[in-house]
Amino acid sequence: MNQKRIHPADAAQAAILRNAVRYDIALFLGTGRYARASAATLEEARIEAQRLVASNPNPHGQRRPLIYGVTAEGRSALVTSN
Template identity: 75%
Template structure:
């Protein structure tokens, strides 16, 4: 089976996530409103994300939180949710 070549944008995203010093969580609540949290590790960021979802129920179904890894230089990359 052939292995697919990694896209340059995916490689850059992975490099940013590998150097992340914190992870920011954002949950969209409505026009211009977000619930936010921050965590030092990805595992703790997932816990914070689930907490935000539980504290902010939606009448339209489950909301999907966004998690970004942030480096010391301020670069950020979206963590892919599985």
């Protein structure tokens, strides 16, 4: 039985997200412009991300906000769907 091994970078990213003390949200609006927000939990961050999308409509299609988990030491990792 072959178990899929976790890549060291994926393990490090998972550790950062496990120890996150806040979540930062960024929505790209255009060249050098971002809508930003922060939240204490991942669920609150997802709600805040939806609010940013709703308050900043994009005529060229829907852009997805990026959510980063940030540790107390300042390390961050991108929250992905998996």
